[in-house]
Amino acid sequence: MAAWAESPRPSALRPGGVCQSTARLDGKVALITGANSGIGKETALDLASRGARVILACRDVEKGDGAATEIRTRVGGAKVEVRELDLADTCSIRAFAQRFLREVDHLHILVNNAGIMMCPYMKTVDGFEMHIGVNHLGHFLLTYLLIGLLKRSAPSRIVVVSSLAHNFGWIRFHDLHSQGSYNSGLAYCQSKLANVLFTRELARRLHGSNVTVNSVHPGTVRSELMRHSTAMSLLFAVFPMFLKTPKEGAQTSVYCAVAEELQSISGKHFSDCAPAFVAPQGRNEETARTLWDVSCELLGIEWD
Ligand SMILES: NC(=O)c1ccc[n+]([C@@H]2O[C@H](COP(=O)([O-])OP(=O)(O)OC[C@H]3O[C@@H](n4cnc5c(N)ncnc54)[C@H](OP(=O)(O)O)[C@@H]3O)[C@@H](O)[C@H]2O)c1
Secondary structure (H helix, E strand, C coil), rough: CCCHHHHHCCCCCCCCCCCCCCCCCCCCCEEEECCCCCCHHHHHHHHHHHCEEEEEEECHHHHHHHHHHHHHHHCCCEEEEEEECCCCCHHHHHHHHHHHHCCCCCCCCCEEEECCCCCCCCCCCCCCCCHHHHHHHHHHHHHHHHHHHHHEEEEEEEEEECCCHHHHHCCHHHHCCCCCCCHHHHHHHHHHHHHHHHHHHHHHHHCCCEEEEEEEECCEEEEHHHHHHHHHHHHHHHHHHHHCCCHHHHHHHHHHHHHHCCCCCCCCCCCCEEEHHHHHHHHCHHHHHHHHHHHHHHHCCCCC
């Protein structure tokens, strides 16, 4: 990797925020979904370097073990563990949470990072369209199952990795699972808008609990996310100078997870380690509440 790629410092072509906080996380527990590659792996590495016990929740344990080994090599004394979690299967999410609650006493930072983008039409094990199923519903259920522990561990923080793409999405309540018509780009945008709306509604419900939740746009980052889109992969291959490295892409997630000045900030959206614009459809409280109710219904849960 080129030397510049190692540095999170912004360049003129790739502007980006840098998390300036030197906060230590000794004695703290962090859980990051999709931490075996890209932004998630770099977020895990950063939190581990601050002394946190970091749990990498990955659907492919072998890939997760590879990431954990790399983090241990790069950060002496890193406390990293890998656990299996497939967000496309509610049984896997429930099994993961059950074991987590049995074996881990505290949870101070939850980073809902895993994501899938522009895949061909696919359904999760439970019959949800893959984007809304993994990016939104999977994380919704995971957060629901762990919210008690997050409250008991307060002050604690939830970071939801959304995207600028939320601007181009709308929630199609009449066809949430794109059964009538499917466009992979729009399905991704819908799921990233769902991330923003979930953050907003969860923050409202968590008011006064000392558990905060904020959403993030990481920037346009060179990662494996484009694996399903030949056009996007080609575009990114032609213009690599405009892409952030995963380390740069992790800066805003880390900022939201550790920055002292964000201790009581909740329900906001960040990009480049600064407050960011939220599209009108991401600020609509009625849509956020309806999405909450629909999500509970689909998952068969009651979350007041
Ligand atoms: N890269 C960008 O430019 C960009 C821009 C805006 C937002 N984002 C967001 O940033 C987040 C991280 O993406 P990235 O760029 O780092 O991409 P990435 O390298 O592809 O990482 C995505 C991670 O999600 C995991 N994942 C996918 N499906 C899963 C499932 N069913 N269960 C559990 N884990 C699953 C992947 O695991 P496998 O390796 O096993 O597939 C991988 O670890 C995503 O939420 C994405 O939407 C990225």
